[in-house]
Amino acid sequence: MPCFSCGARQTDPVRGASPWKRGVRREIQVLICPDCQRTHDLDLDACGSCGSSALICRLGEVECRSCGAVRLAGRRPExxxxxxxxxxxxxxxxxxxxxxxxxxx
Incomplete structure (x- = not known):
């Protein structure tokens, strides 16, 4: 899966954790390359409870990695x-x- 912002392809990390990050944008799980992570306006979805953009989308749910709040995908926080x-x-x-x-x- 490429970076949603610039289209760069993810490569296997040399060792350790990948520098790529996951996020949710318009209810879809996306990957963000290290270069685009420095961009301040990525237009990622935010948690309706705590405002964090550290979200993951899986099995029809969006979960906040910061506070643990879970909501059904397809329901906007607002x-x-x-x-x-x-x-x-x-x-x-x-x-x-x-x-x-x-x-x-």
């Missing part, structure tokens, strides 16, 4: 009660397939 359109579409499709009555519009 509007946590509003599910995204895809979730509504999936719920409606499941209702159709399983023959359930729907209340989805």
């Amino acid at each position: 509007s946590p009660q509003r599910p995204d359109g895809l979730a509504d579409e999936v719920a409606a499709a499941l209702d159709r397939v399983l023959g359930r009555l729907t209340s989805h519009a």
Whole structure:
């Protein structure tokens, strides 16, 4: 996976931990190369609880590495009660397939 900002390809570190960092941008896990880490405006998502940008995205959840807060991916911190359109579409499709009555519009 390349750096989301500049497109540089990650190479194997010589020894020890990789200098590349992970982040979440628009609900997607991204990699950030060492050069772009020095850039101050990476437009990364921030934790709704503590404001940290040390987030990871996995299995449909976004977790803050600083405070441990977890939220479902697809729900923006500024509007946590509003599910995204895809979730509504999936719920409606499941209702159709399983023959359930729907209340989805």
